[in-house]
Amino acid sequence: MAIELKMPALSPTMEEGTLAKWLVKEGDEVKSGDILAEIETDKATMEFEAVDEGTISKILVPEGTDGVKVGAPIALLAGDGESAEPAPKADEPKSSAPEPKAAAPVPAPESGAAPTPHQMETAARDLVADVAKTHDAPEVPDGTPLTSVTVREALRDAMAEEMRLDDRVFVMGEEVAQYQGAYKVTQGLLDEFGPKRVVDTPITEYGFAGLGSGAAMGGLKPIIEFMTFNFAMQAIDHIINSAAKTNYMSGGQMRCPIVFRGPNGAAARVGAQHSQNYGPWYASVPGLIVIAPYSAADAKGLLKAAIRSEDPVVFLENELLYGQHFDVPDMDDYVLPIGKARIVRPGTDVTLVTYSIGVGVALEAAQELMAEGINAEVIDLRTLRPLDKATVLESLKRTNRMVVVEEGWPTCSIASEIIAIAMTEGFDDLDAPVLRVNNVDVPLPYAANLEKLALIKAADVVKAAKEVCYR
Amino acid sequence: MARTAKKAAAKTAAQLKSNRERPAEPSRYKATKDELLDFYKQMLLIRRFEERAGQLYGLGLIGGFCHLYIGQEAVAVGLQSAMKVGRDSVITGYRDHGHMLAYGIDPKVIMAELTGRAAGISKGKGGSMHMFSVDHGFYGGHGIVGAQVALGTGLAFKHQYAGDAGTCLAYFGDGAANQGQVYESFNMAKLWDLPVIYAIENNRYAMGTAVERSASEPEFYKRGESFRIPGIQVDGMDVLAVRGAAEEAMAWTQAGKGPIILELLTYRYRGHSMSDPAKYRTKEEVQDYREHHDPIDHAASELEKLGVKEDELKAIDKQIKEIVVEAAKFSEEAPEPAPSELYTDVLVETY
Missing domain, CATH: 2.40.50.100 (RNA polymerase II/Efflux pump adaptor protein, barrel-sandwich hybrid domain)
Known part of the structure; x- marks a missing residue:
């Protein structure tokens, strides 16, 4: 046979x-x-x-x-x-028309057929499915032409545009140049800008994070790519002790305008050492800007803003989002403000506060909640430091109920912070305690079933939202 | 060790198997009388400034960590006299007062930083370990042992990127030389031939741990060999030997040959910081350095040979004392930062 x-x-x-x-x-x-x-x-x-x-x-x-x-x-x-x-002809996939995004998750294997390992259900595919099933329109004036772009392309475009505008901007990291990026984010940059401005480094995170910080102190504008933020643990000393504190310690005399960027958070079945969200870690450090975008439009507009900033920026991307398509405004210079959250979905009954891939989960939950008569508002924080408290509190004032959705551990998290803010500054607006939906408080397991249990899912958000609505 | 210093002075790694270009043996700098007088004044200023800083610490006017440079003056003065302000850059660790003074930065604003006053060079927010003068190309002032090596390599990257003909002088100690990031930096610096002089101030003790107890290769000038970075060992108690080596190193980086290591054999007379009783070494050892190898006495005797009278040196001493007294007075009288300064300079921009 x-x-x-x-x-x-x-x-x-x-x-x-x-x-x-x-x-x-x-x-x-x-x-x-x-x-x-x-x-x-x-x-x-x-x-x-x-x-x-x-x-x-x-x-x-x-x-x-x-x-x-x-x-x-x-x-x-x-x-x-x-x-x-x-042999008898099997169904051929349509060669020019890939299935629409909504069908992205591979259908469950036919009964009886032994599934290939990849066809197992995984938490990552659920997360991606939530992203694909929901829609997130960028905030632009009506009539602005939109182009469907992946997050990966949007990030590359942001870097390329800023590199064209400013000679001081350069990209440095492992496999960013000749390999075209470990996750293809820097694809094409070497061809356009040459090896002087797109620099392959040895595997030496501590070294090149320090080198980049020094170059920034000297007046350049480095974009330092970490293959993942998990590897930036080797370099966290320079991010915090060298980059974040320079301006303050020098009484405003010496700056460190640098962007540290790369994928952050859980990917797919890569185990405990490669799956963690550093948002809360960096967001606790004064002197840093921390950005964690969701959509391609936000990724582009905020990365451009980060590169232009005179402050050190930690820019947390998400590997599962790299390949996702979003509408990006077709504008010459699409720059978004740092430190501003965005109401992704307006609603009246409960506020879901989230960021990064959590936005997809929250949007999916909002759709399910709508079917049950609960109109949820979804807020994408976008910037984790400085945190846009005003947008969160203003929403709370209207909905009086809040759930924080975060793909990351619960302890000392962004969720903890939002809850503290809601309690100290929005207490009178609360009709129920703020709840949080976080990953389970364990190192991320490898086994597909355990991984699924550990990561956030829309069903948990729905449950929490109903709970704060006393439903 | 003093003996080693002498014998080893200006020893290059040329004795090792030669499979690459190496710098020439540096010669002792032939200073004019005026130049040597200038070096003498700078070293004396550092000595007297640091003595006064120690005193102010004892009086409670300076707090926290305070690392004095007494004994090592010839290193900063000899090396930095070969640098060009406006073109080159300098970066060091937390023992940074001497390096600031060697660049002619006003002692008043340095002392006021030590006392945590608004008039301090970092507005009182940096303290002893965190002082900077971007105008001088002096990039601090870093408190994490070894961090300045990677940062300095980045400054050298900037010089190369901008094509500004500058060289970065990155200081670190025998203790920092055992940090991993130093070797990450060496690798990239040589890979890209960055214009950087790694100046290892070997004062024989990483805080309280003697070099012999912490370094498997205690001859630090050889530490670049695996990266094809040449090294020169220098008598760091002789300002002219240091300056001579600096000339050689500058010629090396300026010729586009990439990084070079200078190991300066030196000695700190005081403890690691003000709170270190320095019980890990004998009084005799310290005494021997003070009496027989002091860089300032050494320069003074050379000046006398050049015909400078004792009276003249005494007049200089008096003049330096006055500068330091004035700086101390300024630092005591200057107001503390306004409470509102707590919130300024966290970020450059407003979001």
Whole structure:
């Protein structure tokens, strides 16, 4: 019987990919280790190797096809002695029309079929699904043309635009130049700006965070990319002791205008050391600006603002959001104010305060709540320091109920802070105690089921919102 | 160690297997009488300033940590006399008063910073360990051991990026030399041939731990070998030897050959900080340095050989004392920062 060759999962967050090129044709004999095809993932172009020996009896997905779902059959392989005649034709994915975002999560495997590991339900896919199922329009004047852009592209565009405007801006980090970015965020920058301004470093976070801070003190405007903020733990001394305190300690004489950016928070099944949200850590440090955007438009507008700022900025991105599409205003210079939250969804009955990927979860919960007659307002904090208390308190004044949604641990969190603010400055507006929906207070487990249990989900938000509404 | 210093003075790493270009043996700087007088004055100013700072600490006018530079004066004066203000940059750790004074920064605003007054160079918000003068290209003043090495490498990156022909002089001690980030910095500095002089002030004790007890390779000028960074060991108690080595190092970075290490063999007479009783070494050891290797006495005897009369040196001493007394007076009388200053300078911009 012919073996189905399936679209492989080639990165932790890959849901679909492009079948860039077939290196074999129907009728070719292949053996284990032969390169069959080139596949573009969300991160890179990968080679797809044969595991079994046999003859390629049928190519099901032609090269150049975008949006091929992980697990979809892409070719058939006839084993020894089998006929290489084409097998009955399997459903071909539409080559030019990837499925709409709403269907992004891979459907549950048919009963009886053994699921490939990637088809297991994971918390990350639930999070991404919440993002994909909801809509977040940027705040722009009516009539502004919008373009659908991924968060990844928006971040790159922000850097490129600022680099064109200001010679002092440069990007430095691991794999940012020749590799085009470990998560492809710096894709194309080397070509446009050259190796002087797009600098590959050795694996040396403490070193280049310090080097960048020194360059900023000397008058340059570095963008330091951490491959993930988990690795920035090695460099946190310079972020806090060197960058954040310089202006104050020097009585305003010496500045450190630097952006530390990279992915933050849980990704998909990468375990405890690679899955944590540093928002609350950095947000507790005076002298830092901390930004954690959700949408591509906010990512772009706020990264541009961060690069222009004369203060040190920690810019927390989210790996699961990199590949998500959002409408971004088609404007020459889209810069957003730092320190301003945004009402993503206006509502009247309860306020859901959140940031980063939590916004998607809160929006999904708001949709479910609407079905139950509760009209939730969703606030995206966007900047974690300085925190826009006014927007939060003003909303509380109207809804009198609040739930904080945060993909991160509960203890000493942004949620803790919002609750403290609500109690000390909005006490008279509260009709119920503020509740929080955070990740479970444990290191993030690897097992798919445990990971799901540990991360926030819309159902928990719905439950908490109903509780504060006494429903 | 004094013996080692002498014998090892100006020893380069050339004796090691040579698979790369190395700097020439530095020669002792041939100073004119006026230049040497100038060095003498600067060293004496640092000495008297630090003595007075120690006194003010004892009186409770200076608080917190206060690290004195007494004994090491020849290092900052010798090295910084070779730097060009406006082109080059300097960065150091927390033992920074001497380096500020060696750059001709007003002793009054330095002392006022030590006493935490509004007139201090950091408005009283930095203190002994955190002083800066961006106008002089003096970038502090850093309290985390070794941090200035990575930061200084970044300043060198800026010099290269801007093409401004500057060199960064990054000071650190024998203690900081064991920090991991130093080697991360070495690697990048050589990889990109950044114009940086790493000046290791080996005063023999990382706080209370002797070099022999903390460093598997106590000859710090060799610490760059794995990174192809050449090093020169220098008698840090001789201001002209230091200046000579600085010339060689500057020529190296200015020629685009990248980083270079200078190990300055020196000695601090006082404890690590004001609160350190320095019981980890003998009185005799300290006494030996004071009597036989003092950089200021050494310069004075050379000046006498050049025909400077004792009276002239005494007049200089008196003049320096007056400057320091005035600085101390200023620092005691200057008002503390206004309470509203608590909230200023946290961020540059308003959001």
